[in-house]
Amino acid sequence: MRTNRDPDAVTNILVVGIGGQGVMTAAEMLARAALTQGYDVKKTEVAGMAQRGGIVSSHVRFGPRVYSPQIEPGEADLLIGFEAAEALRWWPHLRPNGVAMVNTLRIAPPIVSAGIYDYPADPLATLVATGLEVHAFDAGALAEALGNPKMVNTIMLGAISDYLPFPAEMLKACIVDGFRVHKPALAEINARAFEAGRAAGHERTHNAD
Amino acid sequence: MPNPAQHAKVENRHLLSGNEAVARAAWEAGARVAAAYPGTPATEILENIARYPDIYSEWSVNEKVAVEVAIGASLAGSRALAAMKHVGMNVASDAFMTQALAGVVGGLVIVVADDVGLSSSQNEQDSRYWGRFGHMPILEPADSQEAYEMVKAAFEISEVHEVPVIVRMTTRVCHVKAMVSFAGERIEHPAPGFQKNPQRWVMTPANAKPRLPLMHQRDQTLRAAAEASDLNRVLTGTDRRLGFITSGAAFMHVRESFPNAPVLKLGFSHPLPLEQVRAFAASVDTLVVVEETEPLIETELRAAGIVTRGKDLLPRFGELAPNVLRPALKPLLGEPVAIPMLAQTGVFPRPPTMCASCPHLGPYFALSHIRNLNIVGDIGCYTLGAGHPWNALDTCTCMGASLSMAHGMDKGRGTSDEKKHLVAVIGDSTFLHMGMQGLLNMIYNRGNVTVLLLDNRSVGMTGGQENPGTGLDLHGVEAPRVDFVKLVEALGVRPERVRTVDPYQLPNVVKLVREEIKMNEPSVIITDRPCSLTDRFERFKPYTVIDEQCTGCGNCIDLGCPAIFVDRRETAPTKSGKTKELTFARIDSSACTGCHMCVETCAPLAIVQLTAPPQPAAQPIQVHRHAH
Numbered sequence: 139m140r141t142n143r144d145p146d147a148v149t150n151i152l153v154v155g156i157g158g159q160g161v162m163t164a165a166e167m168l169a170r171a172a173l174t175q176g177y178d179v180k181k182t183e184v185a186g187m188a189q190r191g192g193i194v195s196s197h198v199r200f201g202p203r204v205y206s207p208q209i210e211p212g213e214a215d216l217l218i219g220f221e222a223a224e225a226l227r228w229w230p231h232l233r234p235n236g237v238a239m240v241n242t243l244r245i246a247p248p249i250v251s252a253g254i255y256d257y258p259a260d261p262l263a264t265l266v267a268t269g270l271e272v273h274a275f276d277a278g279a280l281a282e283a284l285g286n287p288k289m290v291n292t293i294m295l296g297a298i299s300d301y302l303p304f305p306a307e308m309l310k311a312c313i314v315d316g317f318r319v320h321k322p323a324l325a326e327i328n329a330r331a332f333e334a335g336r337a338a339g340h341e342r343t344h345n346a347d
Numbered sequence: 348m349p350n351p352a353q354h355a356k357v358e359n360r361h362l363l364s365g366n367e368a369v370a371r372a373a374w375e376a377g378a379r380v381a382a383a384y385p386g387t388p389a390t391e392i393l394e395n396i397a398r399y400p401d402i403y404s405e406w407s408v409n410e411k412v413a414v415e416v417a418i419g420a421s422l423a424g425s426r427a428l429a430a431m432k433h434v435g436m437n438v439a440s441d442a443f444m445t446q447a448l449a450g451v452v453g454g455l456v457i458v459v460a461d462d463v464g465l466s467s468s469q470n471e472q473d474s475r476y477w478g479r480f481g482h483m484p485i486l487e488p489a490d491s492q493e494a495y496e497m498v499k500a501a502f503e504i505s506e507v508h509e510v511p512v513i514v515r516m517t518t519r520v521c522h523v524k525a526m527v528s529f530a531g532e533r534i535e536h537p538a539p540g541f542q543k544n545p546q547r548w549v550m551t552p553a554n555a556k557p558r559l560p561l562m563h564q565r566d567q568t569l570r571a572a573a574e575a576s577d578l579n580r581v582l583t584g585t586d587r588r589l590g591f592i593t594s595g596a597a598f599m600h601v602r603e604s605f606p607n608a609p610v611l612k613l614g615f616s617h618p619l620p621l622e623q624v625r626a627f628a629a630s631v632d633t634l635v636v637v638e639e640t641e642p643l644i645e646t647e648l649r650a651a652g653i654v655t656r657g658k659d660l661l662p663r664f665g666e667l668a669p670n671v672l673r674p675a676l677k678p679l680l681g682e683p684v685a686i687p688m689l690a691q692t693g694v695f696p697r698p699p700t701m702c703a704s705c706p707h708l709g710p711y712f713a714l715s716h717i718r719n720l721n722i723v724g725d726i727g728c729y730t731l732g733a734g735h736p737w738n739a740l741d742t743c744t745c746m747g748a749s750l751s752m753a754h755g756m757d758k759g760r761g762t763s764d765e766k767k768h769l770v771a772v773i774g775d776s777t778f779l780h781m782g783m784q785g786l787l788n789m790i791y792n793r794g795n796v797t798v799l800l801l802d803n804r805s806v807g808m809t810g811g812q813e814n815p816g817t818g819l820d821l822h823g824v825e826a827p828r829v830d831f832v833k834l835v836e837a838l839g840v841r842p843e844r845v846r847t848v849d850p851y852q853l854p855n856v857v858k859l860v861r862e863e864i865k866m867n868e869p870s871v872i873i874t875d876r877p878c879s880l881t882d883r884f885e886r887f888k889p890y891t892v893i894d895e896q897c898t899g900c901g902n903c904i905d906l907g908c909p910a911i912f913v914d915r916r917e918t919a920p921t922k923s924g925k926t927k928e929l930t931f932a933r934i935d936s937s938a939c940t941g942c943h944m945c946v947e948t949c950a951p952l953a954i955v956q957l958t959a960p961p962q963p964a965a966q967p968i969q970v971h972r973h974a975h
Contacts, residue, residue: 169524176357182523192699206599206604211670251912253916255695
């Protein structure tokens, strides 16, 4: 939990990825957790035709009073990137002291595969070179190790849980309790995924000199 | 009755999208009938209303029908609601432009969602024009709480003034989740029943004419109501150098950007409460109108002699987010703000693609490999056929336009079109929405267009909603299913020219299109595979590429399946001594759903099922490669 913040400040979290990755679900969980903390909450998406492989960005803002639902460039406290190039695309939205939590997964769209555009050679190195605080890890591999590739979403939420203005346990409870009610068989593995992500999210990524 | 919708809440604070809030309000207001045609960003309004069994709700075949259904219910005395996206209002306008003259009985609310910023639309329109055009009041919520309150208020205003009321939403209200407090339970408004009154309800010239002065009188009464309405309110501010008049989502952006400035927030924005505006204008140094998107309030202020700034400084399109407002308006305070320059990340675009196993892939593969076509398109997922790698769609204008525009392109052929064949591409739901008339017209006027009716049994682009061709209704209950073959035959297409085809059978699709474009009469080719994102879709075993057998011909890449990737490129000498480029393919088997289409493009039988031994393939398809 990060407490060195103005209590009146609005917290801005930008969740980005590709249609079908669970970006909007992750943002929904963050909004719900903030709601339980008594904040005013707004969540908005830009996902016009995202189901068709397009870019998804979901903005979550919470604080004592939130007006505009959109996070402006340079105003995000946290960037959660579900894919490496998408994290790179959205880094200008971060504050200079913001944190980028990135899944190292790389997904090249057909126009890249077809040779019309190039996938960035090393999106993470470029991201780290901006001087921002970057935490990158392979969430897919963690999920595989847990025996369920669908745990990426919960792993990413666990990873950012110690960078929120409220205790990580609150977010964890929100996620795990949700599963207890709707899919009890998945509650336990989600709790473990959350903790696995939480541990992975602590390590800051540096470029080799 | 408790709210059956699933959403997060703490005590009485609920996290709802604007669309969910509209549904909740309609239920509490005692609405008895609701109708809509799906369209982003309005689709979820009716999907959420459908969760309330107290309200009869339906997917209508188009927006005009939806409004007419709501009008009928209103004349029977029921509170009724119709919802649509902005372009749907154009379709519906014939109905409400006259009903606004006749008036209504039960509260009639039209919720229209403007796609400001074009997240998923063919244009950007300001639907507030319809209020001015049709003499109907406009309410403009800024967030979910207001969407809830204003829809309830809209029913009251509608009944008091006997007028349809437009609730104008925008994408940034419809799809934003925000806190909503709702206290009420549903208040029933039983319908008294239709009272026959031909002079009132039969809009012949003789009956309509006496309504005109009444309609203009009503405008004045509505203006007085707007002056007195608590939906318009002043937020006092400490810094009076700039004072804002604003409405809808723009209010939030103004408040975010200029937290200390006084604001006259217009919720009941038409007819404009001019006296309130005058009083407010007198209380600030410089008045600025911030509205999305057209300068409607601003123009009326100027006509009334009120000095204001507005679109001289602000864009007339797109969202007026803080990063637009600040640099445009801070200079008025002597505080220049640099236009924020986003650092260039150089990351490739990620345009939407068709899905793995999408039944449109087959027809577009065919269209992209047949020469001399003018391909007139329509609104739906198949509009993506205009993109890479098919480049096989030449126009897209509005719902149902493909058939009629193709007919016109045939009749108005120019010299370069001499050898061109005309093809219209349309989906099942769009055909039923507004395409049928174009086909009937083409038959009646002896046109000659080859129609590809891509029936994927869903309204695909908006998320797989039902329509009269799917066999289910809005509630997922079995419903009569239109028979497309009988329908197009009934419209006059000769039975010999109505061809059905499995879109996964590529050779058949190519053969059929080639045959039908040569005919001197209209043909309809109907495909019959469901959208691969719906429950109707049946997953098959995934495929993979045997690398050693891939010859790099690239035929499978031309399908445009997002599960097929270029593995590597090489060059090789041809027999004639030239160099040809080879494109070796790889299939992401985790994304493949086994539709088998790519197998039919593969001469060397390099594509095989992942777990089973290779299947004997049919004769591979021969295609002529060319740029469309």
